[in-house]
Amino acid sequence: MTITVLYGTESGNSELIAQDINDRLQQDGHESEVFDLQDFEPESITADNFYIIVCSTHGEGELPNTALPFFEKFKDFAGDLTGVRYAMFGLGDTFYEETYSQGSEHLDRRFTELGATRVGDYGRHDASSWDLPSDVALEWLPGVLGAEAKGS
């Protein structure tokens, strides 16, 4: 099984987290790859892979720059994603309480609508905390992998 790490970013934080997750997976002997969502097509989603999506929030709870073109295609995509398993890690800032971490949720909702199953806890990083984003993500990762191993 290949683990595909996807990221949507505005200022590079999600990209760095996605690369760190990918590095960690490879160190641990997993088959993994990493893509910017703007270089990724909904048609390539397959139940043979496990997806980890890292995505920040922009403006008023919207998707970040590099996730926008993908999301447009994803909205119009009519494939059946039953059997596809994925995990979400969202970035946001509790300073903007009403829209905290909502960017990633747009993607999450669409995955679910198309029949995919979210695995493990919904990971979150808060920019108003002093936690390093990658530390939070790498602490979250084993739980997700454990849940994925149980479920598959």
Added chain:
Amino acid sequence: MSEILATDHAAPRHIAIVGSGPSGCFTAQALHRKWPNAEVTVFDRLAVPYGLIRYGVAADHQHTKAITRQFDRSFADGGVRFAGNMEVGTDLGLDQLRQNYDIVVLASGRWRDRALSIPGGKLPGVVVSGDIVNALNAVPRPAIPMPRIGRRVVVVGAGNVALDMVRFLIKTDADYEGSDVASAALQQYLEAPATEITVLSRSPIAAAKADVAMVKELGKIDGVKFSYANTSPATDDNALGRKREEAFAQLAALEVDNPRVRVHFIFGAEPGRIRGTEHVEALHLQAAPAGEPSVLECDTVISAIGFDVNAPGQWHYAQHLDFTPADATGRIEDGLYRVGWLKRGPHGAIPANRADANEVAKEIIADVEADRFHAHEEARGYEGLPERARANAVSFDDWRHIDEAEVRAAEPGRIRHKITDHDTMLATVRAATTK
């Protein structure tokens, strides 16, 4: 760097980036990722890295400044070299860089305010936003003192920098908890803060440049009464414009008992002239929405109308080159590129410039793969630069000593006390490294 790896002939060995702001650092990151064995050096005239992130982003926006952590890693693990206190055009010439590097990327930005070009725009009491930002962010080389600001202030402009100015004018000391604001500069202002603030925008709310989140943020500050006048409302298809209108309506709806300060936004206002003999006395509008006064009595006018595209001194190291803004390409000539504000002109926030850095990196990679770069055999990279300049350079490890000293000196409620003086920074490094 591993010497035993076979050298890939289609890869540059030495890459120089001039300027360690976001555009320079994002470019360095992208090129280092592509060519991990190339020596990538990021030069800065200051002794400290990160340019606009450290010195342009408002001191109370620490969550934005946190992106430097991504760059910390590239510098700390030795993948990318930081060479501070090395000013191209002074300590070394652009030609010396070109001789020693296969690829040179200019990322030195544009930093001078666009001046208010109306009659009276040079009167004492007219202040550019950059001077205030510099004072609050403790910019060295030169350190600029906090300008005097009176009780009645007019802010010209309604973009994000103008809103940074409004936040500064209405915040109390407690609102800077957890920031690295320059306390002395802030205290000077807070001894007699503004009580009446008018903000002028030429465009209606629908077309104003401020981010909605920045407008909403104003509403979190206690003790402020907001009001506004607008001209033409947003059309039905302008969703963002309508959100911005809603945000202003919410600000104005906030109930405040005994406000300590009032802020009135006038959209569709055009400044005509500033009146005063020795000092600013009033700003006269030549256009304003119905019912608004045409004369605003004031003590201070702060202009926040963007940056000057062609201000002298922004590229003293390359007077012969043309830096007219261009979106299409970052290439200046074989092996020489520009990125970020120096390429696109002074607009767009950090994310837009990250995207640009990635575009220019792609362009460089494509050029290299098409053999459109001169890998000259005699290029020696950093080692080939004048010894004197290298002897005075501040490395990333050196910067960490400055960083530690600043964090140690932080006052209660602050995360850092920035050193404002360039020579003190250098002395801090010397003291720490000659023990």
